[in-house]
Amino acid sequence: MPTGVRFGVDMISLIRTPIEPKFSGWEGVADIDFDRYYLVLEAGRWSRDLASANDSYFNSGNFWRIGADINFLTNDPERNNFFLGLRYARGTFSEQLTTNIYDPVFGMSVLRNENNDVRASWAELTTGLRVRMFSVFWMGYTIRYKIGLNTKEPGGMLPYDVPGYGRTDKNSTWGFTYYVLFRVPFREAK
């Protein structure tokens, strides 16, 4: 039987949003324990606003992940976690790209492309820590190895950045989230 549920928010996204003009987003997590196993739900949203000398790019979208972690610190009196886990992730996003292209033969023109309501899915291998700081407050991080990105865009523009996943130019990528969590206990652990 579960002993409690933890809710958390990613501090990196919250800190980046006000100080980094190119990024806006948040991400949250909830997990519930089943002995040494944890059922994990994560959800979030991010947008990017980028510009180069001849291009402007904007995207925005939501994502969620579901998965499980295995805790390897089974004898820790504070019930701290060192875990390995898996996630299945889905997302929906839109993006726009406006680019000025100069061709030596055909001259200059402006191309405007957009992908709307693109669906994406991928998988993640995860590891990380959860440490009880005091009372019901916890901190922890998750390192993510993201693989198997699949997107269904209508064409005209190749996706650049998938919210929750990141840049699409590589077959795999890394992610990192740093959570502040609080735990709502159901009952005392044995």
Next chain:
Amino acid sequence: MKNAFWLLLLPLFSCLDQPDCLRTADTALVISFRKLEGGARDTVVLYQVAAAGADSVFYSPANVPDTLKGVNALLAVNPFNTETLFTFYFHESEKELHVGYNRQVRFVSDECGSEVFLSSLEILNTTFDSVRVVNHQLTKSRVVNIEIFN
């Protein structure tokens, strides 16, 4: 345990990677001329190659004034459209080659800009005797895309 938590955090910030400015897309169409009988490479003399929508002709090399002589021709397709009509001017004739392709734009990064991918190359129409597409993607490797048999 709490000390280990902070120590483990430190090296993670060095893992953030930077985008690569690798570009593979190209707008150059490589055409190879071959003999109709046997398929051997054929040397042709082109006086001019023109494309609809372009003000300039493509070739007037300095070493052979007003002509191009060789087995391959490198032509620029129109990146603002999904088809280009080429007219080849030979010594006593002219031929047309109308090609179509898919266009996809990819944003590389805010430092590197974007690039245009042209793929799914196909022959829409031609007045050449025999033409075939051997590579459907236009890339910087500049491999032969279309073979023309004369």
